[in-house]
Amino acid sequence: MVAVLVGLKLRLLRNALRQSVWRVVGLVLALAYGVFLVGLAVVGLVALRFTQVEVGPDVVVVGLTALTVGWTLIPLLAFGMDDTLDPGRFALLPLRAREVLPGFVVSSLVGVPGVATILVAAASGVFWATGILPAVAASIGAVLGVFTSVVLARVVTTGLGGLLGGRRFRDGAAGIVAILASMSGIGLGLVTQAIQRTPNMGELLAGLASIAGWTPFGWAWSLPADVTAGRVGLAAAKLGLAAALLASLLRAWEAMLDRRLTSPIEARGGGERVGRGVRVDRLVGTTQAGAVAGRCLRYWRRDPRYVTSVAMFLILPIVLVVSMSLPRSGPTGLDALPVQFLAPLTLAMLVGLSTCQDLAYDGTAVWTHLTTGVTGRADRVGRLIALAAVVMPLFLVLEVTAAAVSGRWDLLLPSCSVGLAAILGGAGVASWIGAMLQSPAAPAGANPFRTSNGGGLQAMIATSVTLAATGLLALPALGLAWAGLTQTWAAIATPIASLGIGLGALVVGINAGGAYLDGHWPQVLANVSEKRA
Amino acid sequence: MTDALVLEQLTKTFGTKRAVDALSLRVPRGSLFGLVGPNGAGKTTTLSIATGLLRPDYGRVLVGGVDVWADPPAAKALMGVLPDGLRLFDRLSGRELLRYVGLLRRVPPADIDTRSGELLDALGLTSDADNLVVDYSSGMTKKIGLACALIHAPALLVLDEPFEAVDPLSGEVIRGILRRFVAGGGTVVFSSHVMELVEQLCDHLAVVAQGRVVAAGSLEEVRAGESLQPRFLDLLGVAVPSEGVLTWLQSSSGSN
Numbered sequence: 001m002v003a004v005l006v007g008l009k010l011r012l013l014r015n016a017l018r019q020s021v022w023r024v025v026g027l028v029l030a031l032a033y034g035v036f037l038v039g040l041a042v043v044g045l046v047a048l049r050f051t052q053v054e055v056g057p058d059v060v061v062v063g064l065t066a067l068t069v070g071w072t073l074i075p076l077l078a079f080g081m082d083d084t085l086d087p088g089r090f091a092l093l094p095l096r097a098r099e100v101l102p103g104f105v106v107s108s109l110v111g112v113p114g115v116a117t118i119l120v121a122a123a124s125g126v127f128w129a130t131g132i133l134p135a136v137a138a139s140i141g142a143v144l145g146v147f148t149s150v151v152l153a154r155v156v157t158t159g160l161g162g163l164l165g166g167r168r169f170r171d172g173a174a175g176i177v178a179i180l181a182s183m184s185g186i187g188l189g190l191v192t193q194a195i196q197r198t199p200n201m202g203e204l205l206a207g208l209a210s211i212a213g214w215t216p217f218g219w220a221w222s223l224p225a226d227v228t229a230g231r232v233g234l235a236a237a238k239l240g241l242a243a244a245l246l247a248s249l250l251r252a253w254e255a256m257l258d259r260r261l262t263s264p265i266e267a268r269g270g271g272e273r274v275g276r277g278v279r280v281d282r283l284v285g286t287t288q289a290g291a292v293a294g295r296c297l298r299y300w301r302r303d304p305r306y307v308t309s310v311a312m313f314l315i316l317p318i319v320l321v322v323s324m325s326l327p328r329s330g331p332t333g334l335d336a337l338p339v340q341f342l343a344p345l346t347l348a349m350l351v352g353l354s355t356c357q358d359l360a361y362d363g364t365a366v367w368t369h370l371t372t373g374v375t376g377r378a379d380r381v382g383r384l385i386a387l388a389a390v391v392m393p394l395f396l397v398l399e400v401t402a403a404a405v406s407g408r409w410d411l412l413l414p415s416c417s418v419g420l421a422a423i424l425g426g427a428g429v430a431s432w433i434g435a436m437l438q439s440p441a442a443p444a445g446a447n448p449f450r451t452s453n454g455g456g457l458q459a460m461i462a463t464s465v466t467l468a469a470t471g472l473l474a475l476p477a478l479g480l481a482w483a484g485l486t487q488t489w490a491a492i493a494t495p496i497a498s499l500g501i502g503l504g505a506l507v508v509g510i511n512a513g514g515a516y517l518d519g520h521w522p523q524v525l526a527n528v529s530e531k532r533a
Numbered sequence: 534m535t536d537a538l539v540l541e542q543l544t545k546t547f548g549t550k551r552a553v554d555a556l557s558l559r560v561p562r563g564s565l566f567g568l569v570g571p572n573g574a575g576k577t578t579t580l581s582i583a584t585g586l587l588r589p590d591y592g593r594v595l596v597g598g599v600d601v602w603a604d605p606p607a608a609k610a611l612m613g614v615l616p617d618g619l620r621l622f623d624r625l626s627g628r629e630l631l632r633y634v635g636l637l638r639r640v641p642p643a644d645i646d647t648r649s650g651e652l653l654d655a656l657g658l659t660s661d662a663d664n665l666v667v668d669y670s671s672g673m674t675k676k677i678g679l680a681c682a683l684i685h686a687p688a689l690l691v692l693d694e695p696f697e698a699v700d701p702l703s704g705e706v707i708r709g710i711l712r713r714f715v716a717g718g719g720t721v722v723f724s725s726h727v728m729e730l731v732e733q734l735c736d737h738l739a740v741v742a743q744g745r746v747v748a749a750g751s752l753e754e755v756r757a758g759e760s761l762q763p764r765f766l767d768l769l770g771v772a773v774p775s776e777g778v779l780t781w782l783q784s785s786s787g788s789n
Contacts, residue, residue, distance in 0.1 A: 019548075281632075291636035295622060295629075302624040302665070364619040368681070370586055371616075372637035373609040521605075522588045 005103030009085050009110050026457035027112075034112040042123040049127045055202050057225045058209035060127055064145060065218035067117065071149040072217075075157050087260040097257035101250065104257065108150045121146050128224040137235060141223035144242045148220055151249040158256050184319055213238070216245055284385065288374050292382020293389075296358075300390050305361055305441075309354045313347060313394050340402045340411050341481070344419025345474055347398060348426045351391050352466040355430035358383050360441040360459070364529050369521070376517030380431045380510045387427065395419060414481035414491070417498035418474055424502030425473030428509025430466045435513035435520075437462040438527040458527070473505055535598050537562040537689050537720035543582055543592035545575075552578040553589070554744035560722055560737070565715045567735035568724040571769065575744040576724040577617060580693050583722075584614045597688055610638070613682035615675070617693035617724075623667035627658055627677045630666055631684055638685040645684065652680040656706060671698040679707060683714075690714060692723035696730060708734055732761040740768050 017023050041063075048056040085107055090100065108114060121142035128138035213222030219242035226235035280297055284290035300306045359366060369379060399419065403412040439458040477498040484491035517524065538560040545553040553575045560566045570576050581587035583594050585601050585608065594601040594608075601608040622630055628649060635645035653659045656676040661669065666677060675698060682690060690711070696704050711721050711734070725731055731738055732752065739749035747768050748755050756764050 286636055286642045288637055288639070291633055295625065295633050298629065299622075299624055362622070365622045367586055367614075367616055367619045368622060368634060368637070371584055371609055371612065371614040372634060373606040374637045375606075522586060525586055 001099055002103045002106050005085065005100065006107045006110055009107040012085070013110075022457050026460075029457070030112045034116045038116045038119045041120045045120075045123040045127045049129075055205050056127070057228060058202075058205040060124055061209045061218060061222045061225050062205065062212050064121070064124060064221035065212035065215065067120065068145060068149045068152065068217040068221070071113075071117070071153040072156050075153055087257050091261050091263075095261065097254045097261060100261075101254050101257060104154075104253075105147065105151060105250075108154060109146070114150065117146055117149060124221075124224075128228065130228065134224050134228045137227040138224035140239065141220045141242070144220035144223075144246055148217075148242065148246050148249065151246065151253055152217075155249050155252045155256065158253075184315075216241075219245060288378035289381040289385065292374070292379055293385035296383050296386030297389060299361075300386060303361070309350075310390060312350055313391065340406060340408065340415045341418055341478065343398055343402055344395065344415060345422050345471070347391070347395060348419060348422030348474070349467050349470050351387065351423055352426035352430040352470045353463060355383070355387060355427050356434040356437075356462045356466050357441065357459075359434055359524060360438045360528050362528065363441065364525065366525055366528060370525060375514065376435065376521075377510060377514030379517060380435070380514045384427055384431065384506075384510070391423065395423060414484055414494050417495040418477040418481050421477040421498035421502040422470055422474035424499075425505035426466065426470035428502075428506035429469040429473070431506075431509040432513040432516070433462050433465050433469075435516045435524075438524060440528055440530045473501055476501060535562065536560055536595075537564070537597060538566075538583060538691075538722060539593075539595040540579070540583060541593040541595075543579060543594070544590050545578055545582060545587065546590055551744055553582065555592075556741065556744060556746055558739055558746055558749060560720060562720055563715060563718060564720055564737040565711060565735050566720070566722045567731035567738035568722060568741065569726070569728065569731055569738060569765065570724075570741040570747075571771075572726075574741045576741060577693055578744075579741065580691055580722070580724060581616065584612060584616070584691050585609055586614075586616060610685075611688045613685065613687035613690045615678045615682045615690075615692040615695055617697070621666050621674065621678060621681075623669075623674075624665055626663045626665055627653065627669070627680075628662040630677060631680055634681040635684045640685050648684055648686075649680070652683060655710065656680055657703065672700055672703060675699050676703060676707070679710075683710075688719060690719060690721045690723075692721065694725060695723050696725060696727065728762040728765055732756075740765060742769050 017027060045060065048059065085104065087100070087104065109118065125135065125138045125142055129135040209222070209225070212218040213225065219238045223235055223238055223242065226232075226238060280294050284294040284297070300310065362369075399412060399416050402415070403409050437458045477494065480490050480494040480497055484494045536559045538558075540556060540558040543553050543556045544551070556575070556579060558579075568576050568579070578587065582589045582592070583596075583601065585605050588602065596608045597611050599608040599611065622633065625633060631649040631652065632645055635649065636642070640648070650659075653662050656679065658673065658676060658680070661673065666674065669677065675695060679692070679695060682692065695707060699707060711723075715721055735752060737749075737751050738755055740747045740755065752761075755761075759767070
């Protein structure tokens with residue numbers, strides 16, 4: 001069964017490569033990136049092995065723990081989880097989860113990240129192999145570590161995805177986000193404090209390594225370190241913990257597989273009636289752009305993918321407030337300055353990314369826009385109106401909270417100016433890029449952490465161009481704001497120039513994006529359609 | 534009298550597969566036109582090109598004399614379209630979706646209200662009008678899609694598999710709507726696999742296979758005195774699998 005599933009995955013990947021040049025380019029880029037990172041890691045590990053630097057073990061434990069954390073976090077934050085083998089497709093076959101589980105685990109390792117992780121883990125074996133006992137510990141740790149990474153990632157994305165896909169999430173979203181954001185805010189504050197207090201890098205690393213070794217992500221990886229240091233009892237305890245963790249993760253995945261094999265159809269939720277929404281309709285008017293805005297506003301409330309976006313927008317102010325209100329050792333005034341400007345910039349980037357995704361989120365439903373002959377400009381403007389209605393209040397709250405917490409009300413105006421330049425400009429750029437590059441997105445109600453069968457590369461290009469352009473557009477405003485701290489003329493020029501840049505980019509983006517759409521609607525429909533593999 | 538829809542030499546290739554191969558077709562104004570053919574014959578591709586959803590590699594489409602690929606907005610204003618296999622904006626309720634499509638088509642808001650009320654009523658969707666389309670059954674989704682295609686009172690209706698997954702009662706309602714639409718001077722083009730349905734409903738039809746028109750014309754011309762089903766098999770040159778193959782299927786309980 002393992003060989004069959006691995007073979008199936010390889011075949012599916014090969015067929016996908018045949019279908020689109022984008023996938024080939026994407027694979028080549030991923031390979032180049034993977035080879036570079038793995039090469040770096042292997043050279044580093046071997047070098048550490050033979051130089052016998054004192055901090056060597058700490059570096060290795062922290063690095064490998066970070067690798068496992070990355071396996072869990074990166075699919076959640078950015079790229080989604082590769083879902084080439086969708087267990088739901090096996091629902092009609094007479095299979096038990098227990099039979100297919102090993103196959104799914106092993107085939108999860110097939111791919112650039114999996115192979116890279118195996119290579120790095122193997123190289124870490126070389127690092128620890130200073131004696132027989134450490135070598136054995138390293139081998140066991142590496143095997144446990146690699147499998148824990150893969151299975152943990154799968155369990156977390158599937159579990160959270162199920163949670164986010166459900167309608168109930170909408171009500172719980174704010175709560176979950178608040179808790180997560182507060183925790184990361186506190187974590188951020190603690191790390192900053194730790195760095196401020198311990199000037200010695202070695203000490204800091206040792207501390208981090210011992211913390212990392214005690215987190216579930218690092219139990220397996222710290223095994224050889226403890227053995228090498230002669231802490232055999234501790235090592236035995238961690239071996240038990242790591243094995244138990246992997247076993248329970250496997251059980252969890254088995255349970256999820258079982259559910260997917262027996263109920264492959266994604267939940268659709270039950271009979272929700274909606275009001276007539278007359279108020280929304282009256283607000284946006286009856287023009288084409290107004291209609292698009294009204295539809296988008298409803299989607300911001302009803303589509304879990306948009307609700308997740310709003311949650312991401314919300315995380316920011318909470319992290320900001322929590323981390324800024326923690327007691328700190330350094331002078332407060334210095335910290336306020338970067339935070340007060342960074343926060344709106346980050347919000348602007350999130351807004352840009354969301355704008356880029358908009359057409360992909362529509363999926364094939366966008367045919368409605370094709371056949372009704374809606375103008376590209378009306379499409380762009382409508383989406384931006386809805387976005388503004390969601391983001392602008394958030395932006396103002398963010399600005400005022402940041403100023404209130406830092407006490408630097410004098411920075412409110414320049415910070416607002418820079419933020420506006422970035423948000424308006426970023427939205428403009430994204431309206432243009434989003435019109436040109438789309439890739440299929442997971443439909444609403446499906447697991448949002450699933451990468452769709454089709455070009456992740458277009459999405460990556462669109463994302464990076466949007467981020468870079470947003471940053472570039474904010475630069476002049478930032479420069480002026482900085483000069484404005486000392487020069488009156490610059491302080492006066494900041495809001496004017498920022499508004500000018502932001503609105504200018506917005507108008508250019510709307511017109512260029514709209515014109516592009518008018519000429520390329522069929523291409524858009526083809527881009528957002530899932531290619532059948 | 535100009536034709537309602539003219540396809541000239543349409544050609545579309547996906548990779549190495551030629552889905553539509555120099556296909557030409559004329560749909561007379563006021564006809565109820567059926568497009569039939571086996572799976573993979575290129576029906577959906579043809580209709581996608583005709584409605585401006587898919588750009589052809591070669592060829593021309595005229596809707597009421599307007600070139601779809603030279604002046605898309607003018608041509609699209611004349612057509613009502615129901616594609617197959619594409620999603621709707623399904624986080625809207627049926628009523629909201631109708632209003633959305635109406636506004637995008639620049640139908641006066643007052644007209645949208647009266648028309649959508651009548652359409653929902655006629656299609657039996659009134660009680661579900663305020664439910665999200667995502668919760669509709671596939672038959673109800675077809676019906677709300679049809680309502681969206683009708684809201685701007687088009688001159689030409691292009692429907693891809695409009696009767697698929699629709700229950701017999703709603704099927705009869707839809708047939709009634711289409712007949713009335715044609716009686717009022719409109720033209721309907723739809724695709725289907727079901728010969729009986731086409732035979733009963735259409736006055737004109739075309740049989741396509743492998744991206745080409747095998748036969749086209751009025752129902753009588755195409756049938757050539759036969760009933761449509763045997764004539765269809767005849768045109769395609771299909772042999773029904775003979776006895777003697779698949780015999781292992783008869784011992785039903787699994788001995789593989």
